[in-house]
Amino acid sequence: MVTSTGWSRRSTPPGEEAEVDFAEAFAVVAGKSMKCYLFTLRMSYSGKAVHRVFASQGQEAFMEGHVEAFRVLGGVPTRHIRYDNLKPAVRQVLFGRGRVESQRWVAFRSHYGFHAFYCLPGKDGAHEKGGVEHEGGRFRRNHLVPPPQVASLTDLNDRLAVIDADEDARHVHGAPASIGFTFAAEAPLLHRLPADDFELGTTLTPLVRRNARIVVRQCYYSVPARFIDRKVRVSLRANEIVVFDGRQVVARHPRLSRRYDYRDDLDHYLEILLVKPGALAGSTALAQARAEGSFTSVHDAFWAAARAAHGEAAGTRALIEVLLLHRQLPHPAMVAGIGATVNAGSCSPELVAIEARKAADAGPAPQATTCEPADAIAEDGQDLTEPVDDAPGARVISLHSRRLPSGTEHKPPPMSVYDQLLHHRPKGTTA
Structure with missing residues (x-):
């Protein structure tokens, strides 16, 4: 039985089938209007749906949407998932329901253990997954109009996850029970998730250009300048790219959707700018840092004071x-330290480090942001982390990260050990 909202629950056994589709949507991300793509996976029996937004509808977003939906549902449909002729899955449409699938998509389906049901091309298959097509349009009209204003697509997806949970109380047209109540009976019938995750990112190995940028899908991303003229490993994901040197993450950027667009991180160019400080004022990395809010008016005040005191x-x-110093201390503590230094009439980086450390110690700063070990020992054996007697609650701040040895450590060996080297023994004799 088919209704205006798709396949009814009476025609589909619980836990067996789902439908997937993409729909276009718009959002204001970091102050800029952005065209994005709404991924929807809808269970045919209960109407339970999972929605996520991606920068593209490429294969990485297609598979990541499935993984997120399976995680929310707690399992995988036991029979199949319905699709139209989505390019991330289908390389060639054959006669009827025959398709030539991409190898990566086949590996993904095999990993999660479900079959793909491809709708007939054209009008013949227009109503074979009407439930998810109706759901995508309904969700977009109710929750993405007007376009939401968010800092990033990650923030938007966090918001959509809350909306999906709230919609468990909604009733599908003609259903006597809510979506959440019906899905509670369907969830135990789903196949269990595999123990290991599927690697969703596409691996690339671009060469770092002389401007410390790599080219990924006709977009430009900065990496630390020390990798110039070297190849790095890139994991291209649905909403971000992650750059690795071996197993270490050296850069992370939101994925760009427009060709020839670029994304620069000011931190990647600091070693070069120390040698050529005149290039900082007009750099695109500085402009992006200002637009994102990481380079604040407090930084500008310190810069102006430093130039007035020491020259350009x-x-x-x-x-x-x-x-x-931002690499070692959290951003809020650094801003507080810079502000305290400027208010004191100074432009000393050393004083900024001291004030920022004080701010980090006063707040709930992560353990990894400390500049010296917590058990640092002074030359006289005093623990630097203990309060000073004449100033209760105060702590001695050390800019050195090395541990100083106490008087009892590393004693030199007795001189008698070296005396035996002074005794000459004739050749051929034994001691």
């Missing part, structure tokens, strides 16, 4: 030394 080049180098 030396003042800019002082700012770059402060920016390098």
